[in-house]
Amino acid sequence: MAHKIRINDRLSVAPAPPTRAELAEIAREGFRSVVNLRTSGEPNQPLLPDAEGAAAREVGLGYAHIPVSPTGPQPEQVDQFCQRLSELPGPVLIHCASGKRASIFGILGSAKEEGLSGEDALSRARDLGFDWGSPELEVFVRRYLDQSA
DSSP states (O other): OOOOEEOSSSEEEESSOOOHHHHHHHHHTTOOEEEEOOOTTOSSOSSOHHHHHHHHHHTTOEEEEOOOOTTOOOHHHHHHHHHHHHHSOSSEEEEOSSSHHHHHHHHHHHHHHHTOOHHHHHHHHHHTTOOOOOHHHHHHHHHHHHHOO
16 A cells, blocks of 8 residues: 555554555554545545445454545534544554545544644644645644634
8 A cells, every 4th residue: 555644653644545455454554443534426436435344344444434525624524533533443544535634634633632732733734744735724623623622
């Protein structure tokens, strides 16, 4: 599978969706769960979300599908993601189509777990090399974390 970016001991981001064979590789690498943020109708999916969930469970991985539009996250989706993270065994690999949504949710999830402010979370994102190319997304991250503190 393509290069993964480790956010912390519990969360990593993949820049692309896994194939069936890559799910087995992910399990061998020590991941215990996968979170898929792609919507069902997106192009170029090696596995549709239901098939990915079944394939993940076949190799012993926990699985969650939280469909998030490529146009941007909603606060209730982040809430759902954080709730599912608390239920899934880690380490957890988060993916979408390009890694953008996965990195946003990974940063938000880790920041909530660690009690980071919006600015501290954005600093971590920059340190990890995440470039969302959108001031609106940075505002979303900052506002979500600072309002839920």
